[in-house]
Amino acid sequence: MGLTGKQRRKLRALGHHLSPVVQVGAQGVTAAVVAATEQALYDHELVKAKIAEGPEDRHEAAEHLARSTGAELAQLLGRTALLFKPREKDSKIRLDG
Numbered sequence: 001m002g003l004t005g006k007q008r009r010k011l012r013a014l015g016h017h018l019s020p021v022v023q024v025g026a027q028g029v030t031a032a033v034v035a036a037t038e039q040a041l042y043d044h045e046l047v048k049a050k051i052a053e054g055p056e057d058r059h060e061a062a063e064h065l066a067r068s069t070g071a072e073l074a075q076l077l078g079r080t081a082l083l084f085k086p087r088e089k090d091s092k093i094r095l096d097g
Helices: 006-014 031-044 060-070
Strands: 020-024 046-052 071-077 080-084
Touching: 006 046, 006 071, 006 080, 020 031, 031 046, 031 060, 031 080, 046 060, 060 071, 060 080
Parallel strands: 020 046
Antiparallel strands: 046 080, 071 080
16 A cells, blocks of 8 residues: 555544554564454554564564554554554545545
8 A cells, every 4th residue: 555655644643642552562463463453453443552672673563563464554653653554444534635
């Protein structure tokens, strides 16, 4: 999909007030973390994930989580990643206008 700068800006603004709903623990990005993130993305479309120190650095863990869930990494600020995956239908977040 790939996000433009303008789309990333909009997602950052929408995600600013959100609290992290997924935590990546010391074991890194596990199957359970991927499953929890997929469910959160299905429910909310835009979620924050908190990344603890683990086997991967924060950049690798954020990219791995985004790749595993089919989401776009909208932002990585410190140890907090903002992930976006629009629903196939009935998406609440519109990036085209």
